[in-house]
Amino acid sequence: MPYPTAAPAADRPSIPSHQELRSRLDSLARVHRVPGAQLAVHTGTHTLSVHTGTADALTNTPFTAETAVPLGSVTKAATAAAVLLLADDGDLDLDEPVVELLPELRGIPEVTVRHLLSHTAGLPTGPDSDSAAGTTVSRYLSAVCTARNTLFPPGTGFSYSNAGYVAAGRILSEVTGMTWQEAVAALVLEPLGIVPAFLGDAAPARPVASGHAFNTATGLVRPAHQNLAPVEAPAGALLASAEDLVALGRAVTGRSAVLPAAVADRMRRPEPAADPGALADSWGLG
Known part of the structure; x- marks a missing residue:
């Protein structure tokens, strides 16, 4: 996928200063009553990073550049990148039947790794996190990834699926032994220089922001926790900072040696059967 050529210097937008970004972030946080926030901008040569407020509205722990926040489904991009790196090394084939690695999918033998990463396997999104909280990966896959539950033949449509990424995470474990x-x-x-942190870590290796709910009538703040079953970790358990997102984004767009050009290109290249409708213009592997 070619990149647009750089605009002439006279046409390029001016790069805001660190102080301008900080002032703008402070102002937005006040207006929207956000206790704490981060912002990172890559200028083309370096990253500008600012932060404001507190990472925990109850304890007033300050937000820092290192504070990690839940990324939700952005986690899927990291999971997909890891799977694609294995494929790039020849440890797996994107178009091999997943059942060769995951016997729990024996009822839908046409499903491939490519289908899982592009949400074209025909799998449903999966049960809610409360229902999945007490199950194992094997039981989860055996219950969800069945011919009866499929929405369409694999490779013929798009259906956003956490279950597909639970399966992709299991593939990572099966191939690497980790x-x-x-x-x-x-x-x-x-x-990428990102200090790993995940939902459910008993002792995180870095500062972690805490969720909150704000009652506009009383002005009171209550703690709020992201609801994600441990089995769903490959679909949404990653914690990271704004600076980390810049690093991941640069890798996916082919601007980091961590992801070889072929891997980054696979992630960005639209899959033919993946028509996400209102979600996006197109969908690649991850």
Whole structure:
């Protein structure tokens, strides 16, 4: 996928100063009653990073550049990148039947790794996190990834699926012999300079922001926690900062040696059957 050529210097927008970004972030946080926030901008040569407020509205712990926040489904990009790095090394084939790695999917033998990463396997999104909280990965996949539950033949449509990424995370474990957390940290996060942190960590290796709910009538703040079952970690358990997102984004757009050009291109290249409708213009692998 070619990049647009650089605009002439006279046509390029001016790069805001660190102080201008900080002032703007402070103002937006006050207007929207956000206790704390981060902002990182890559200028083309370096990253400007600012932060404001508190990472925990109850304890007033200050927000810092290192504070990690839940990324939700952005986690899927890191999971996909790790799987694609294995494929790039020849450890798996994107178009091989997943059942060869995951016997729980024996009822839908046409599903491939490519289908899982592009949400074209025909799998449903999966049960809600409360329902999935007490199950194992094997039981989850056996219950959700069945012919009866498929929405369309694999490779013929698009259906956003957390279940597909639970399966992709299991593939990482099967191929590497590591947990999903260990594999994505070793293959993607640490090479990018990102200190790994995940929902459910008993002792996070970095500061972590706490969620909150704000009652506009009383002005009271209450703690709020992201609801994600441990089995769903490959779909949404990553914690990271704004600076980390810049590092990940630069890798996916082919601007980091951590992801070889072929891997970054696969992530960006639209998959033919992946028509996400209102979600996006197109969808690649991750």
